[in-house]
Amino acid sequence: MKWLYSFAFFLFCQQSLADNIVINGTRFIYSGDAREITVQLSNKADRPALAQVWIDDGNAALTPEQISVPFVITPPVARLEANGGQTVRVHFQGAQLPQDRESLYWLNVLDIPPAPTDSAEDNYVQLAIRSRLKLFYRPAGLPNRTQAIGQMTWKAVPGGVRIDNPTPFYITVTEIFSEVGDESLSHDANMIAPFSQQDVSLDTPLSAGQKIRFMNINDYGSSNSSMAVVE
Incomplete structure (x- = not known):
């Protein structure tokens, strides 16, 4: 057998x-x-x-x-x-x-x-x-997704950052860096659902006014680099 x-x-x-x-x-x-x-x-x-x-x-x-x-x-x-x-x-x-x-x-x-x-x-x-x-x-009636990344907001919270996605699109953030020294703060991929918030733990605390760089995934599966200012 x-x-x-x-x-x-x-x-x-x-x-x-x-x-x-x-x-x-x-x-x-x-x-x-x-x-x-x-x-x-x-x-x-x-x-x-x-x-x-x-x-x-x-x-x-x-x-x-x-x-x-x-x-x-x-x-x-x-x-x-x-x-x-x-x-x-x-x-x-x-x-x-x-x-x-x-x-x-x-x-x-x-x-x-x-x-x-x-x-x-x-x-x-x-x-x-x-x-x-x-x-x-x-859905066919949604706006162009190219503007969605710039509409996200980033707020410093204890132990990490709160990402607010006010857009109708799913947004995946794969890595977060500090602007100074380009230090990697998070290696975890986080997919933020439309009209939602998500807290992400970071290796180094952030403060309001600090600039960060983050990687996000576009419609074609490629990784793009974007900048943001922490609130």
């Missing part, structure tokens, strides 16, 4: 590589006026690969069968030939989502490896690698 052990690894970082399957982005934006968006999967291996794709609303522990989201994936399971690719289409079903802010979902890609072909391998370990990427539903 052959024994098969399958493990799904949850990759919560900015990850666009699921073992042998490469994904054409680290985050995806679904504009409210779009008919659909596409996700390109590429198989970099010299053997066929199987990918299962689904979307969740934040609960990573649920299986695709347990999830109810307003999106349809076509195809939900795709075979990728050796060194080939597959286009996956994401279609929004028109559910009543907030129109004054973004909604956050997660795109999952599970790379399912084939079983060994060598019949002599009676016992083997099979690893199923799962990538989990941000999917933002962005």
Whole structure:
């Protein structure tokens, strides 16, 4: 009898590589006026690969069968030939989502490896690698996101800083530096939801009037540097 052990690894970082399957982005934006968006999967291996794709609303522990989201994936399971690719289409079903802010979902890609072909391998370990990427539903009526970073405010609080995001966009801050000496104050990534505040612990206290530099992630998954003055 052959024994098969399958493990799904949850990759919560900015990850666009699921073992042998490469994904054409680290985050995806679904504009409210779009008919659909596409996700390109590429198989970099010299053997066929199987990918299962689904979307969740934040609960990573649920299986695709347990999830109810307003999106349809076509195809939900795709075979990728050796060194080939597959286009996956994401279609929004028109559910009543907030129109004054973004909604956050997660795109999952599970790379399912084939079983060994060598019949002599009676016992083997099979690893199923799962990538989990941000999917933002962005209503068509929202303003341009390029102004959002400058609208955030930073207030010194005991042990850190309070970041206020008064915009309708999710904003991810990946690192904070002091202007003087460019000292790194925080290495933790923090995603601030629309119209919300978040306290971030810092290695060095800040004071009102102090200038800081921070890194933030744009729509394309790239990191931008911005400046702010602490209140």
